Amino acid sequence: MSYIKTETDGHVLIITLDRSDARNAFNLAMSEEMESIIDRYEEDINLRCAIIQANGPTFSAGQDLIAAAKGERSVTKGRGGFGIMNRPPRKPLIAAVEGQALAGGMELTLCCDIVVASTSAVFGLAEAKRGLVAIGGGCFRLPHRVPHNIAMEMIITAEPRSAADMHSFGYVNKLVEPGKTLEGAMEYAALVVRNGPLATVASKEIAHRSATEQWRDEAGWRIQEEIIKPVLASDDLKEGLAAFAEKRDPVWKGK
Template sequence: MTESAMDVVTSEIVDPHVLLITINRPEKRNAFDGATARAFEKVIDAYESDDDLRVAIITGAGPTFSAGQDLAAAAVGDFGGTERRGGFGVMGVRPHKPLIAAVEGHALAGGLELCLACDLVVASSATQMGIPEAARALVAVGGGLFRLPKRIPYHIAMELALTGESRSAEYFAQWGLVNKVVEPGEVVGAARELARKIAASGPLAVSASVEIVRRAYDWAETDAWSRQMEYADPVMASEDTQEGIRAFIEKREPVWKGR
Protein backbone atom coordinates (compact mmCIF):
# COMPACT_ATOMS: atom_id res chain seq x y z
CA MET A 1 0.00 0.00 0.00
CA THR A 2 1.12 3.58 -0.56
CA GLU A 3 1.95 6.02 2.22
CA SER A 4 -1.36 7.78 1.60
CA ALA A 5 -3.25 4.62 2.49
CA MET A 6 -1.19 3.13 5.29
CA ASP A 7 0.13 4.16 8.67
CA VAL A 8 0.65 7.90 8.17
CA VAL A 9 -1.17 8.27 11.47
CA THR A 10 -1.10 5.50 14.06
CA SER A 11 -2.89 5.08 17.37
CA GLU A 12 -2.64 2.75 20.34
CA ILE A 13 -4.07 2.52 23.85
CA VAL A 14 -1.06 3.02 26.12
CA ASP A 15 -2.79 3.23 29.51
CA PRO A 16 -6.36 2.57 30.63
CA HIS A 17 -8.59 5.13 28.87
CA VAL A 18 -5.55 6.85 27.25
CA LEU A 19 -4.95 6.92 23.47
CA LEU A 20 -1.58 7.78 21.93
CA ILE A 21 -1.85 9.24 18.41
CA THR A 22 1.37 9.44 16.37
CA ILE A 23 1.90 11.43 13.19
CA ASN A 24 4.04 8.95 11.27
CA ARG A 25 5.75 10.80 8.41
CA PRO A 26 9.23 11.33 9.87
CA GLU A 27 10.79 11.55 6.39
CA LYS A 28 8.54 14.58 5.79
CA ARG A 29 9.08 15.99 9.30
CA ASN A 30 5.50 14.89 10.03
CA ALA A 31 4.10 17.51 7.69
CA PHE A 32 0.48 17.12 6.62
CA ASP A 33 -0.89 16.47 3.17
CA GLY A 34 -4.51 15.64 2.42
CA ALA A 35 -4.13 11.92 3.08
CA THR A 36 -2.53 12.54 6.46
CA ALA A 37 -5.29 14.96 7.46
CA ARG A 38 -7.96 12.45 6.48
CA ALA A 39 -6.21 9.70 8.42
CA PHE A 40 -5.91 12.01 11.43
CA GLU A 41 -9.60 12.90 11.27
CA LYS A 42 -10.48 9.19 11.20
CA VAL A 43 -8.47 8.58 14.37
CA ILE A 44 -10.01 11.62 16.10
CA ASP A 45 -13.49 10.40 15.16
CA ALA A 46 -12.72 6.98 16.65
CA TYR A 47 -11.38 8.60 19.82
CA GLU A 48 -14.46 10.74 20.23
CA SER A 49 -16.91 7.89 19.66
CA ASP A 50 -15.22 5.40 22.02
CA ASP A 51 -16.72 5.87 25.49
CA ASP A 52 -13.83 3.98 27.07
CA LEU A 53 -11.28 6.54 25.85
CA ARG A 54 -11.00 9.67 27.99
CA VAL A 55 -7.75 11.39 26.98
CA ALA A 56 -5.68 11.45 23.78
CA ILE A 57 -2.01 12.33 23.40
CA ILE A 58 -0.72 13.61 20.06
CA THR A 59 2.97 13.18 19.20
CA GLY A 60 5.19 12.86 16.15
CA ALA A 61 7.48 10.06 14.99
CA GLY A 62 11.17 10.89 14.68
CA PRO A 63 12.94 14.12 15.62
CA THR A 64 10.15 16.60 14.71
CA PHE A 65 6.67 16.98 16.21
CA SER A 66 5.31 18.53 13.01
CA ALA A 67 6.54 21.00 10.40
CA GLY A 68 2.93 21.84 9.52
CA GLN A 69 1.64 21.80 5.95
CA ASP A 70 3.58 19.66 3.47
CA LEU A 71 4.65 22.45 1.10
CA ALA A 72 5.58 20.06 -1.71
CA ALA A 73 2.06 18.67 -1.57
CA ALA A 74 0.56 22.16 -1.36
CA ALA A 75 2.45 23.13 -4.52
CA VAL A 76 0.33 20.64 -6.45
CA GLY A 77 -2.90 21.57 -4.68
CA ASP A 78 -2.85 18.86 -2.00
CA PHE A 79 -3.60 20.62 1.28
CA GLY A 80 -3.61 19.10 4.75
CA GLY A 81 -7.22 19.60 5.68
CA THR A 82 -10.60 17.90 5.67
CA GLU A 83 -14.04 19.21 4.85
CA ARG A 84 -15.55 18.40 8.25
CA ARG A 85 -12.88 18.95 10.93
CA GLY A 86 -10.73 21.38 8.96
CA GLY A 87 -6.96 21.81 9.17
CA PHE A 88 -5.04 18.58 9.82
CA GLY A 89 -8.35 16.84 10.47
CA VAL A 90 -8.77 18.44 13.90
CA MET A 91 -8.12 22.20 14.01
CA GLY A 92 -11.59 23.38 13.06
CA VAL A 93 -13.76 20.92 14.97
CA ARG A 94 -12.04 19.46 17.99
CA PRO A 95 -13.29 16.42 19.92
CA HIS A 96 -15.33 16.92 23.08
CA LYS A 97 -12.54 15.27 25.05
CA PRO A 98 -9.11 16.58 26.02
CA LEU A 99 -6.08 16.49 23.74
CA ILE A 100 -2.49 16.66 24.99
CA ALA A 101 0.32 17.65 22.62
CA ALA A 102 3.54 15.76 23.41
CA VAL A 103 6.16 17.78 21.54
CA GLU A 104 9.40 15.85 21.14
CA GLY A 105 11.08 18.10 18.60
CA HIS A 106 10.20 21.30 16.76
CA ALA A 107 6.59 22.46 16.39
CA LEU A 108 6.63 25.14 13.72
CA ALA A 109 3.93 26.73 11.56
CA GLY A 110 1.04 24.26 11.47
CA GLY A 111 2.91 22.24 14.07
CA LEU A 112 2.40 25.02 16.61
CA GLU A 113 -1.16 25.47 15.39
CA LEU A 114 -1.74 21.77 16.08
CA CYS A 115 -0.53 22.41 19.64
CA LEU A 116 -3.01 25.27 19.86
CA ALA A 117 -5.79 22.85 18.90
CA CYS A 118 -4.82 20.82 21.97
CA ASP A 119 -5.81 21.54 25.56
CA LEU A 120 -2.45 20.88 27.23
CA VAL A 121 1.13 20.88 25.94
CA VAL A 122 4.16 18.96 27.20
CA ALA A 123 7.40 19.78 25.39
CA SER A 124 11.09 18.95 25.36
CA SER A 125 13.74 21.39 26.52
CA ALA A 126 15.20 21.05 23.00
CA THR A 127 11.94 22.09 21.32
CA GLN A 128 11.54 25.24 19.26
CA MET A 129 8.05 26.56 18.52
CA GLY A 130 6.76 29.34 16.33
CA ILE A 131 4.64 30.55 13.41
CA PRO A 132 7.18 31.55 10.72
CA GLU A 133 4.63 32.10 7.95
CA ALA A 134 4.88 35.91 7.69
CA ALA A 135 8.64 35.70 7.18
CA ARG A 136 7.90 33.61 4.08
CA ALA A 137 5.10 35.91 2.83
CA LEU A 138 2.49 33.44 4.06
CA VAL A 139 -0.31 33.80 6.62
CA ALA A 140 -0.88 31.35 9.49
CA VAL A 141 -4.46 30.29 8.79
CA GLY A 142 -4.54 27.14 10.96
CA GLY A 143 -5.80 29.04 13.99
CA GLY A 144 -2.46 30.43 15.12
CA LEU A 145 -3.28 34.10 14.66
CA PHE A 146 -6.52 33.99 16.67
CA ARG A 147 -5.75 31.23 19.17
CA LEU A 148 -2.24 32.32 20.14
CA PRO A 149 -3.30 35.73 21.59
CA LYS A 150 -5.90 33.89 23.69
CA ARG A 151 -3.17 31.76 25.25
CA ILE A 152 -0.34 34.29 25.70
CA PRO A 153 -0.17 38.11 25.99
CA TYR A 154 -1.18 40.13 22.93
CA HIS A 155 2.15 41.83 22.36
CA ILE A 156 4.09 38.58 22.63
CA ALA A 157 1.75 36.89 20.17
CA MET A 158 2.03 39.85 17.80
CA GLU A 159 5.83 39.78 17.87
CA LEU A 160 5.87 36.07 17.06
CA ALA A 161 3.31 36.50 14.28
CA LEU A 162 5.07 39.43 12.59
CA THR A 163 8.70 38.37 12.90
CA GLY A 164 8.18 34.66 12.30
CA GLU A 165 10.88 33.91 14.86
CA SER A 166 10.76 30.69 16.85
CA ARG A 167 11.24 30.40 20.60
CA SER A 168 12.13 27.64 23.05
CA ALA A 169 9.64 25.54 24.99
CA GLU A 170 10.88 27.26 28.17
CA TYR A 171 9.97 30.62 26.64
CA PHE A 172 6.43 29.45 25.91
CA ALA A 173 6.18 27.85 29.35
CA GLN A 174 6.88 31.17 31.06
CA TRP A 175 3.90 32.66 29.20
CA GLY A 176 1.69 29.69 30.02
CA LEU A 177 1.35 28.02 26.62
CA VAL A 178 3.41 24.96 27.60
CA ASN A 179 2.29 23.14 30.75
CA LYS A 180 5.49 21.22 31.37
CA VAL A 181 9.03 21.15 29.96
CA VAL A 182 10.98 17.91 30.31
CA GLU A 183 14.25 16.46 29.06
CA PRO A 184 14.45 15.12 25.49
CA GLY A 185 13.13 11.60 25.32
CA GLU A 186 10.78 12.07 28.27
CA VAL A 187 7.92 13.92 26.62
CA VAL A 188 5.53 11.05 25.92
CA GLY A 189 6.14 9.63 29.39
CA ALA A 190 5.35 12.98 31.00
CA ALA A 191 2.25 13.36 28.82
CA ARG A 192 1.08 9.88 29.83
CA GLU A 193 1.51 10.78 33.50
CA LEU A 194 -0.66 13.85 32.98
CA ALA A 195 -3.18 11.85 30.96
CA ARG A 196 -3.52 9.24 33.71
CA LYS A 197 -4.43 11.96 36.19
CA ILE A 198 -7.11 13.27 33.82
CA ALA A 199 -8.41 9.75 33.10
CA ALA A 200 -8.90 9.23 36.84
CA SER A 201 -11.41 12.10 36.94
CA GLY A 202 -15.08 11.71 36.07
CA PRO A 203 -15.23 11.49 32.25
CA LEU A 204 -18.48 13.43 31.91
CA ALA A 205 -17.15 16.20 34.15
CA VAL A 206 -13.89 16.30 32.18
CA SER A 207 -15.71 16.68 28.84
CA ALA A 208 -18.01 19.38 30.23
CA SER A 209 -15.05 21.23 31.73
CA VAL A 210 -13.20 21.08 28.41
CA GLU A 211 -16.15 22.64 26.61
CA ILE A 212 -16.66 25.40 29.19
CA VAL A 213 -12.99 26.39 29.34
CA ARG A 214 -12.69 26.43 25.54
CA ARG A 215 -15.72 28.70 25.22
CA ALA A 216 -14.95 30.93 28.19
CA TYR A 217 -12.83 33.29 26.06
CA ASP A 218 -15.89 34.19 23.99
CA TRP A 219 -18.46 34.55 26.78
CA ALA A 220 -19.21 37.77 28.60
CA GLU A 221 -19.23 37.08 32.35
CA THR A 222 -22.90 38.04 32.61
CA ASP A 223 -23.73 35.30 30.09
CA ALA A 224 -21.21 32.75 31.31
CA TRP A 225 -23.24 31.87 34.44
CA SER A 226 -26.08 30.49 32.39
CA ARG A 227 -24.07 29.27 29.39
CA GLN A 228 -21.89 27.00 31.52
CA MET A 229 -24.96 25.18 32.81
CA GLU A 230 -25.72 23.86 29.32
CA TYR A 231 -22.71 21.60 29.86
CA ALA A 232 -22.77 21.28 33.66
CA ASP A 233 -26.43 20.35 34.22
CA PRO A 234 -26.28 16.91 32.51
CA VAL A 235 -23.21 16.06 34.57
CA MET A 236 -24.82 17.09 37.85
CA ALA A 237 -27.75 14.81 37.06
CA SER A 238 -25.55 11.84 36.14
CA GLU A 239 -24.88 8.56 37.95
CA ASP A 240 -21.20 9.49 37.99
CA THR A 241 -21.85 12.54 40.17
CA GLN A 242 -23.66 10.39 42.71
CA GLU A 243 -20.82 7.85 42.57
CA GLY A 244 -18.26 10.60 43.12
CA ILE A 245 -20.08 11.83 46.21
CA ARG A 246 -20.49 8.30 47.61
CA ALA A 247 -16.84 7.46 46.96
CA PHE A 248 -15.75 10.61 48.78
CA ILE A 249 -17.92 9.82 51.80
CA GLU A 250 -16.83 6.17 51.83
CA LYS A 251 -13.16 7.12 51.36
CA ARG A 252 -12.64 4.92 48.30
CA GLU A 253 -11.73 5.34 44.64
CA PRO A 254 -14.78 6.06 42.44
CA VAL A 255 -15.85 3.69 39.68
CA TRP A 256 -16.99 5.81 36.73
CA LYS A 257 -19.65 4.60 34.30
CA GLY A 258 -19.69 7.62 32.03
CA ARG A 259 -23.41 8.11 32.53
Protein backbone atom coordinates in the same frame (compact mmCIF):
# COMPACT_ATOMS: atom_id res chain seq x y z
CA MET B 1 -0.49 4.18 3.52
CA SER B 2 -0.83 5.10 7.18
CA TYR B 3 0.86 8.28 8.37
CA ILE B 4 -0.34 8.09 11.98
CA LYS B 5 -0.05 5.30 14.53
CA THR B 6 -2.33 4.84 17.52
CA GLU B 7 -2.22 2.74 20.66
CA THR B 8 -4.14 2.71 23.91
CA ASP B 9 -2.86 2.59 27.46
CA GLY B 10 -5.82 2.07 29.73
CA HIS B 11 -8.16 5.01 29.14
CA VAL B 12 -5.49 6.97 27.21
CA LEU B 13 -5.19 7.13 23.43
CA ILE B 14 -1.65 7.78 22.18
CA ILE B 15 -1.55 9.34 18.69
CA THR B 16 1.85 9.26 16.99
CA LEU B 17 2.60 11.25 13.84
CA ASP B 18 4.64 8.86 11.69
CA ARG B 19 5.74 10.68 8.55
CA SER B 20 9.25 11.48 9.71
CA ASP B 21 10.69 11.36 6.16
CA ALA B 22 8.62 14.50 5.46
CA ARG B 23 9.21 16.07 8.90
CA ASN B 24 5.70 14.95 9.84
CA ALA B 25 4.22 17.52 7.48
CA PHE B 26 0.52 17.05 6.75
CA ASN B 27 -0.89 16.27 3.33
CA LEU B 28 -4.59 15.64 2.70
CA ALA B 29 -4.37 11.88 3.31
CA MET B 30 -2.68 12.41 6.68
CA SER B 31 -5.30 15.02 7.61
CA GLU B 32 -8.14 12.67 6.75
CA GLU B 33 -6.48 9.99 8.85
CA MET B 34 -6.24 12.38 11.80
CA GLU B 35 -9.91 13.31 11.48
CA SER B 36 -10.90 9.65 11.55
CA ILE B 37 -8.77 9.07 14.66
CA ILE B 38 -10.22 12.08 16.49
CA ASP B 39 -13.75 10.98 15.57
CA ARG B 40 -13.07 7.51 17.00
CA TYR B 41 -11.59 9.07 20.14
CA GLU B 42 -14.73 11.14 20.66
CA GLU B 43 -17.01 8.14 20.15
CA ASP B 44 -15.17 5.61 22.34
CA ILE B 45 -16.61 5.84 25.85
CA ASN B 46 -13.57 4.02 27.28
CA LEU B 47 -11.11 6.70 26.08
CA ARG B 48 -10.88 9.73 28.38
CA CYS B 49 -7.67 11.47 27.33
CA ALA B 50 -5.46 11.56 24.23
CA ILE B 51 -1.81 12.45 23.66
CA ILE B 52 -0.27 13.61 20.38
CA GLN B 53 3.43 12.90 19.86
CA ALA B 54 5.64 12.30 16.81
CA ASN B 55 8.30 9.94 15.53
CA GLY B 56 11.53 11.45 14.29
CA PRO B 57 13.46 14.59 15.21
CA THR B 58 10.62 16.97 14.20
CA PHE B 59 7.23 17.14 15.90
CA SER B 60 5.69 18.62 12.75
CA ALA B 61 6.74 21.13 10.12
CA GLY B 62 3.10 21.86 9.39
CA GLN B 63 1.58 21.82 5.91
CA ASP B 64 3.20 19.70 3.20
CA LEU B 65 4.31 22.62 1.00
CA ILE B 66 5.13 20.37 -1.96
CA ALA B 67 1.57 19.08 -1.94
CA ALA B 68 0.28 22.62 -1.39
CA ALA B 69 2.22 23.85 -4.44
CA LYS B 70 0.26 21.31 -6.48
CA GLY B 71 -3.01 22.70 -5.18
CA GLU B 72 -3.65 20.18 -2.41
CA ARG B 73 -4.99 21.57 0.86
CA SER B 74 -4.63 19.62 4.10
CA VAL B 75 -8.20 20.42 5.12
CA THR B 76 -10.96 17.91 5.86
CA LYS B 77 -14.68 18.46 5.56
CA GLY B 78 -15.50 17.66 9.18
CA ARG B 79 -12.72 19.11 11.33
CA GLY B 80 -10.84 21.43 9.01
CA GLY B 81 -7.07 21.90 8.93
CA PHE B 82 -5.06 18.72 9.56
CA GLY B 83 -8.35 17.01 10.45
CA ILE B 84 -8.48 18.71 13.85
CA MET B 85 -7.85 22.48 13.85
CA ASN B 86 -11.36 23.82 13.24
CA ARG B 87 -12.97 21.35 15.62
CA PRO B 88 -10.60 19.84 18.20
CA PRO B 89 -11.96 17.02 20.35
CA ARG B 90 -14.27 17.85 23.22
CA LYS B 91 -12.27 15.40 25.33
CA PRO B 92 -8.87 16.38 26.79
CA LEU B 93 -5.85 16.47 24.47
CA ILE B 94 -2.19 16.70 25.49
CA ALA B 95 0.79 17.51 23.24
CA ALA B 96 4.13 15.78 23.81
CA VAL B 97 6.57 17.87 21.77
CA GLU B 98 10.09 16.86 20.79
CA GLY B 99 12.02 18.92 18.24
CA GLN B 100 10.43 21.56 16.03
CA ALA B 101 6.74 22.43 16.12
CA LEU B 102 6.57 24.96 13.31
CA ALA B 103 3.76 26.64 11.35
CA GLY B 104 0.87 24.16 11.30
CA GLY B 105 2.91 22.02 13.66
CA MET B 106 2.64 24.70 16.32
CA GLU B 107 -1.02 25.25 15.43
CA LEU B 108 -1.53 21.57 16.14
CA THR B 109 -0.30 22.18 19.70
CA LEU B 110 -2.74 25.09 19.93
CA CYS B 111 -5.49 22.47 19.63
CA CYS B 112 -4.22 20.86 22.83
CA ASP B 113 -5.20 21.62 26.42
CA ILE B 114 -1.81 20.82 27.96
CA VAL B 115 1.65 21.02 26.36
CA VAL B 116 4.63 19.00 27.55
CA ALA B 117 7.85 19.89 25.73
CA SER B 118 11.44 18.75 25.58
CA THR B 119 14.02 21.34 26.59
CA SER B 120 15.31 21.09 23.01
CA ALA B 121 11.91 21.77 21.43
CA VAL B 122 11.20 24.87 19.35
CA PHE B 123 7.86 26.55 18.57
CA GLY B 124 7.13 28.97 15.76
CA LEU B 125 4.56 30.32 13.33
CA ALA B 126 6.76 30.39 10.24
CA GLU B 127 4.03 30.93 7.64
CA ALA B 128 4.89 34.53 6.74
CA LYS B 129 8.36 33.44 5.59
CA ARG B 130 6.64 31.60 2.73
CA GLY B 131 4.09 34.30 2.01
CA LEU B 132 1.44 32.36 3.93
CA VAL B 133 -0.81 33.23 6.87
CA ALA B 134 -1.24 31.10 9.99
CA ILE B 135 -4.90 30.30 9.29
CA GLY B 136 -4.88 27.07 11.31
CA GLY B 137 -5.77 29.05 14.43
CA GLY B 138 -2.34 30.56 15.03
CA CYS B 139 -3.27 34.19 14.47
CA PHE B 140 -6.30 34.17 16.75
CA ARG B 141 -5.52 31.44 19.28
CA LEU B 142 -1.94 32.31 20.17
CA PRO B 143 -2.79 35.82 21.51
CA HIS B 144 -5.05 34.09 24.07
CA ARG B 145 -2.27 31.75 25.20
CA VAL B 146 0.74 34.06 25.61
CA PRO B 147 1.16 37.82 26.20
CA HIS B 148 -0.17 39.76 23.21
CA ASN B 149 3.16 41.34 22.32
CA ILE B 150 4.88 37.94 22.31
CA ALA B 151 2.16 36.51 20.06
CA MET B 152 2.54 39.45 17.68
CA GLU B 153 6.32 39.01 17.59
CA MET B 154 5.96 35.36 16.67
CA ILE B 155 3.26 36.02 14.07
CA ILE B 156 4.78 38.95 12.19
CA THR B 157 8.48 38.10 12.45
CA ALA B 158 7.88 34.38 11.86
CA GLU B 159 10.83 33.66 14.16
CA PRO B 160 10.66 30.64 16.49
CA ARG B 161 11.01 30.63 20.26
CA SER B 162 12.60 27.98 22.47
CA ALA B 163 10.60 25.65 24.67
CA ALA B 164 12.14 27.40 27.68
CA ASP B 165 10.80 30.74 26.42
CA MET B 166 7.36 29.24 25.79
CA HIS B 167 7.38 27.76 29.29
CA SER B 168 8.18 31.16 30.78
CA PHE B 169 5.22 32.63 28.83
CA GLY B 170 2.92 29.93 30.21
CA TYR B 171 2.38 28.20 26.88
CA VAL B 172 4.29 25.03 27.82
CA ASN B 173 2.97 23.43 31.00
CA LYS B 174 6.00 21.29 31.72
CA LEU B 175 9.60 21.08 30.46
CA VAL B 176 11.29 17.68 30.44
CA GLU B 177 14.54 16.18 29.23
CA PRO B 178 14.72 15.10 25.57
CA GLY B 179 13.06 11.72 25.09
CA LYS B 180 10.86 12.14 28.18
CA THR B 181 7.87 14.00 26.73
CA LEU B 182 5.56 10.99 26.46
CA GLU B 183 6.37 10.08 30.04
CA GLY B 184 5.55 13.61 31.14
CA ALA B 185 2.34 13.64 29.11
CA MET B 186 1.27 10.30 30.59
CA GLU B 187 1.68 11.76 34.08
CA TYR B 188 -0.85 14.46 33.20
CA ALA B 189 -3.11 11.92 31.48
CA ALA B 190 -3.17 9.78 34.64
CA LEU B 191 -4.45 12.79 36.56
CA VAL B 192 -7.11 13.47 33.91
CA VAL B 193 -8.51 9.95 33.61
CA ARG B 194 -8.98 9.50 37.37
CA ASN B 195 -11.67 12.19 37.18
CA GLY B 196 -15.28 11.89 36.10
CA PRO B 197 -15.23 11.83 32.27
CA LEU B 198 -18.52 13.71 31.82
CA ALA B 199 -17.44 16.38 34.30
CA THR B 200 -14.06 16.73 32.58
CA VAL B 201 -15.60 17.22 29.13
CA ALA B 202 -18.16 19.73 30.43
CA SER B 203 -15.46 21.64 32.32
CA LYS B 204 -13.29 21.84 29.20
CA GLU B 205 -16.21 23.12 27.14
CA ILE B 206 -17.05 25.84 29.68
CA ALA B 207 -13.42 26.97 29.92
CA HIS B 208 -12.92 26.95 26.14
CA ARG B 209 -16.11 28.74 25.27
CA SER B 210 -15.73 31.37 27.99
CA ALA B 211 -12.27 32.24 26.65
CA THR B 212 -13.18 32.29 22.97
CA GLU B 213 -16.66 33.81 23.16
CA GLN B 214 -15.86 36.42 25.84
CA TRP B 215 -18.93 35.66 27.92
CA ARG B 216 -20.42 38.32 30.11
CA ASP B 217 -21.44 37.11 33.55
CA GLU B 218 -25.15 36.88 32.74
CA ALA B 219 -24.61 34.82 29.60
CA GLY B 220 -21.93 32.72 31.28
CA TRP B 221 -24.23 31.48 34.03
CA ARG B 222 -26.96 30.60 31.53
CA ILE B 223 -24.68 28.78 29.06
CA GLN B 224 -22.82 26.96 31.83
CA GLU B 225 -26.12 25.65 33.21
CA GLU B 226 -27.01 24.13 29.83
CA ILE B 227 -23.61 22.47 29.50
CA ILE B 228 -23.70 20.82 32.94
CA LYS B 229 -27.28 19.48 32.78
CA PRO B 230 -26.17 16.02 31.53
CA VAL B 231 -23.54 15.87 34.26
CA LEU B 232 -26.06 16.62 37.00
CA ALA B 233 -28.37 13.88 35.68
CA SER B 234 -25.61 11.28 35.25
CA ASP B 235 -24.89 8.01 37.03
CA ASP B 236 -21.29 9.20 37.35
CA LEU B 237 -22.32 12.06 39.63
CA LYS B 238 -24.12 9.62 41.93
CA GLU B 239 -21.07 7.32 41.84
CA GLY B 240 -18.68 10.15 42.67
CA LEU B 241 -20.69 11.19 45.72
CA ALA B 242 -21.16 7.60 46.86
CA ALA B 243 -17.44 6.84 46.50
CA PHE B 244 -16.57 9.90 48.58
CA ALA B 245 -18.98 8.87 51.33
CA GLU B 246 -17.69 5.30 51.27
CA LYS B 247 -14.02 6.37 51.20
CA ARG B 248 -13.19 4.48 47.98
CA ASP B 249 -12.11 5.28 44.43
CA PRO B 250 -15.01 5.94 42.04
CA VAL B 251 -15.72 3.61 39.13
CA TRP B 252 -16.67 5.85 36.24
CA LYS B 253 -18.98 4.69 33.44
CA GLY B 254 -19.04 7.89 31.39
CA LYS B 255 -22.83 8.11 31.53
